[in-house]
Amino acid sequence: MTFNSTLATLSLALAASAAAAPLLKETLATGFRDPMEIAIAPDGDFYVVEREGRVLRVNPNTGGTFVIGEIAVQALKSTDSKSNYAREDGLLGIALDPDFAKNQRFFAFYSAPDVSAHRLSRFTIKNGKIDPASELKMLEIPTERENRVCHDGGSVKFGPDGMLYVSIGDNTNPFESSGVAPIDDRADRTERDAQRSAGNTNDLRGKIIRIKPTESGYEIPPGNLFPKGTEGTRPEIYVMGCRNPFRISIDPKTKTLYWGEVGPDGRDDTDKGPRGHDEVNQAKVAGNFGWPFVIADNKPYPIVDFAANTIGKMTNPAAPENHGQRNTGLKILPPAQPALIWYPYAKSDEFPGMGEGGRNAMAGPVFYYDPSKKYNILGKEDDRTLLTYEWMRGKIFKTKLDANEKVEKLEVFMEKLVHPMDLEMDNDGSLVLLEYGSDWYFNNNGSVSRLRPDDGNKPPTITIKAAANSYSVDNAADPEGGKITVTWYLTEGVTERKLGAGSTVTIPEGNFQEIRAVATDDKGSVGFARIPLASSEELPTLGLELGKIKGKPGFGDTVNFKVNSDRMPDAGQIKVRTRYIPPTGHDSGGPELPEEAMKIATASQCLACHQVNSGIVGPSYLDVALRYSGKADARTHLREKLKNGGVGVWGEVPMPAQAALKPEDADKLIEAILALSAGMTETRGTQKGSIRLTPDFGAEPGGAWEISAEAPGYAPAKTRIPAK
Numbered sequence: 078m079t080f081n082s083t084l085a086t087l088s089l090a091l092a093a094s095a096a097a098a099p100l101l102k103e104t105l106a107t108g109f110r111d112p113m114e115i116a117i118a119p120d121g122d123f124y125v126v127e128r129e130g131r132v133l134r135v136n137p138n139t140g141g142t143f144v145i146g147e148i149a150v151q152a153l154k155s156t157d158s159k160s161n162y163a164r165e166d167g168l169l170g171i172a173l174d175p176d177f178a179k180n181q182r183f184f185a186f187y188s189a190p191d192v193s194a195h196r197l198s199r200f201t202i203k204n205g206k207i208d209p210a211s212e213l214k215m216l217e218i219p220t221e222r223e224n225r226v227c228h229d230g231g232s233v234k235f236g237p238d239g240m241l242y243v244s245i246g247d248n249t250n251p252f253e254s255s256g257v258a259p260i261d262d263r264a265d266r267t268e269r270d271a272q273r274s275a276g277n278t279n280d281l282r283g284k285i286i287r288i289k290p291t292e293s294g295y296e297i298p299p300g301n302l303f304p305k306g307t308e309g310t311r312p313e314i315y316v317m318g319c320r321n322p323f324r325i326s327i328d329p330k331t332k333t334l335y336w337g338e339v340g341p342d343g344r345d346d347t348d349k350g351p352r353g354h355d356e357v358n359q360a361k362v363a364g365n366f367g368w369p370f371v372i373a374d375n376k377p378y379p380i381v382d383f384a385a386n387t388i389g390k391m392t393n394p395a396a397p398e399n400h401g402q403r404n405t406g407l408k409i410l411p412p413a414q415p416a417l418i419w420y421p422y423a424k425s426d427e428f429p430g431m432g433e434g435g436r437n438a439m440a441g442p443v444f445y446y447d448p449s450k451k452y453n454i455l456g457k458e459d460d461r462t463l464l465t466y467e468w469m470r471g472k473i474f475k476t477k478l479d480a481n482e483k484v485e486k487l488e489v490f491m492e493k494l495v496h497p498m499d500l501e502m503d504n505d506g507s508l509v510l511l512e513y514g515s516d517w518y519f520n521n522n523g524s525v526s527r528l529r530p531d532d533g534n535k536p537p538t539i540t541i542k543a544a545a546n547s548y549s550v551d552n553a554a555d556p557e558g559g560k561i562t563v564t565w566y567l568t569e570g571v572t573e574r575k576l577g578a579g580s581t582v583t584i585p586e587g588n589f590q591e592i593r594a595v596a597t598d599d600k601g602s603v604g605f606a607r608i609p610l611a612s613s614e615e616l617p618t619l620g621l622e623l624g625k626i627k628g629k630p631g632f633g634d635t636v637n638f639k640v641n642s643d644r645m646p647d648a649g650q651i652k653v654r655t656r657y658i659p660p661t662g663h664d665s666g667g668p669e670l671p672e673e674a675m676k677i678a679t680a681s682q683c684l685a686c687h688q689v690n691s692g693i694v695g696p697s698y699l700d701v702a703l704r705y706s707g708k709a710d711a712r713t714h715l716r717e718k719l720k721n722g723g724v725g726v727w728g729e730v731p732m733p734a735q736a737a738l739k740p741e742d743a744d745k746l747i748e749a750i751l752a753l754s755a756g757m758t759e760t761r762g763t764q765k766g767s768i769r770l771t772p773d774f775g776a777e778p779g780g781a782w783e784i785s786a787e788a789p790g791y792a793p794a795k796t797r798i799p800a801k
């Protein structure tokens with residue numbers, strides 16, 4: 078698992094799985110902020126949507142990345158990072174019109190900012206930018222946003238026959254149903270009831286829809302689940318019974334639909350239902366895939382009465398019934414279809430190749446061997462291989478299918494990826510991989526790479542440096558010792574300007590966003606180096622004034638401070654911290670987990686929710702360390718929390734029980750986390766006051782004090798003063 082950014086960088090030196098033919102990874106563009114889906118244009122350019130609304134074009138030949146517009150969406154913001162309001166909403170998916178080369182149209186699926194609904198819209202690009210006036214709102218799907226709802230889905234893809242498929246999640250709170258089926262029928266439990274959405278034939282949530290776009294909207298094609306006009310049903314539905322159908326794909330030859338289905342959290346089978354499984358599903362024809370009544374290979378859930386906490390009738394997968402009071406559709410549902418691939422947290426008996434650990438299944442393209450293509454990422458014997466990927470496990474899997482599209486063999490294809498988010502087959506037969514970035518939210522290290530067969534020719538490496546207004550190559554090397562040519566580009570809005578070739582360039586007057594050098598080796602492999610010229614969105618900054626200090630402050634002394642800014646944050650949000658930096662040794666800019674603890678945290682998937690310095694779903698480890706610093710019962714409390722999970726100390730999001738974590742590993746992690754605050758102190762929630770420096774903790778005197786002020790959504794202030 079690779080969640081932290083150190084590992085993210087290391088993963089560039091990629092390790093393909095031993096069993097698979099190696100693939101070479103060329104990183105083409107970086108710096109994306111929570112990228113969600115990628116689409117490939119006929120001319121080879123890529124279009125990427127980001128969760129908070131930006132749409133970007135990528136030129137894979139020059140590494141140029143251009144913001145072509147921003148769609149206003151409802152999305153979680155870093156200034157409100159603990160909000161429980163529809164955390165997964167945002168700009169979720171993009172597909173280009175099959176006639177994109179001519180009409181420059183694309184389809185986007187997003188959470189509307191003006192109404193509580195997801196929206197499918199068509200937009201047109203004019204002069205390289207999204208024309209906001211071109212928006213054609215095609216479809217709106219009302220959603221709930223309160224009470225910790227999850228699961229948006231949001232993948233948008235065209236089939237080879239021009240049908241448009243969109244996946245939509247169940248819009249349900251999964252936290253209050255013991256990790257089994259959220260079918261809470263009590264009156265005030267709307268958001269905990271997937272009978273109203275995924276199980277409802279008259280609602281588009283928890284579905285994959287299939288429509289035929291027209292000039293002014295869309296038509297219903299034949300072959301969907303319910304014939305048009307069937308009472309209590311929606312004709313757009315192709316697949317029902319989905320929980321969180323996240324990324325989808327359509328076989329270019331057979332039109333078979335594939336999707337990854339993110340399953341519930343239950344770790345063990347209980348009398349309320351089977352343990353949770355993720356699924357990769359296959360629909361050759363329209364169907365009901367069971368949620369929230371059936372999971373995996375048609376394992377049924379009983380109907381639980383949440384008011385009485387009693388267990389009722391077991392679902393019959395051949396005819397699931399939905400008697401939920403919020404169901405507005407059919408009471409007897411179409412027969413449930415089993416998954417193609419299913420796996421729990423633990424190692425799967427049926428699909429051991431999936432490994433074990435966190436789950437987040439996604440479906441990628443089907444590979445067909447084609448000697449007319451520039452690249453074949455697999456061999457002739459692998460013709461008809463489904464590629465799937467796992468956001469949590471950081472892997473791509475290959476599943477060889479037989480002539481009837483049944484699973485023959487499932488293996489790891491590639492690993493050590495940083496939250497793979499989308500995978501597409503490019504026109505030349507290579508794969509295009511979108512990686513989300515190391516954290517759960519607020520990444521700026523998402524990336525786009527090309528995966529192609531390893532022909533032994535590694536991409537060249539290049540670094541560049543700036544001097545006044547000229548830029549030059551610092552270092553350029555081809556691992557095979559071949560000849561390198563360097564070409565320079567300037568990004569100017571939605572286009573780029575070629576500056577010429579050579580080792581040094583001077584940039585003209587103008588308003589440019591980036592200078593980029595592209596190194597090409599004699600076999601055509603490319604490497605990129607970039608320097609931003611203007612940071613487009615500056616955060617407001619904080620200032621920090623220190624009170625008069627007599628001499629150099631030492632351990633245990635007090636320092637007065639005042640935080641200021643042109644736009645003051647709420648005082649309650651301000652954190653002032655001090656850190657002692659010893660005179661000798663290496664200072665890495667802040668505390669870090671030692672290697673052994675980092676290994677355990679990585680293997681236990683803690684880093685998906687916590688990093689040392691940034692809170693993601695849970696608090697940052699440094700925040701935890703400072704909170705419990707010097708508290709006698711900290712260890713007992715944290716041991717208990719890791720074992721059983723819990724909520725309410727840091728917010729309303731619960732920490733799941735870390736059942737797989739060995740007690741001795743838990744203790745090692747707790748010690749390492751608590752040790753992060755060594756040499757540090759903190760004061761919270763005040764703009765002006767005093768802070769006590771750490772008492773002597775055995776460090777060598779004569780170093781420096783770093784004093785910092787932070788608030789969410791602000792660039793922090795940091796200052797250093799010499800220590801006694």
Ligand code: HEC
Binds near residue numbers: 715729732733750
């Ligand atoms: C799915 C997200 C998630 C994962 C995975 C996760 N945590 Fe947490 N963690 C949380 C949340 C949310 C909280 C805050 C709970 C609260 O407010 O009481 C938390 C709180 C904590 C705390 C502070 C507890 C307290 O009561 O102050 C520690 C320590 C911690 N986690 C360690 C870990 C470790 C170690 C792992 C891996 C073995 C881990 N977490 C995995 C979400 C997660």
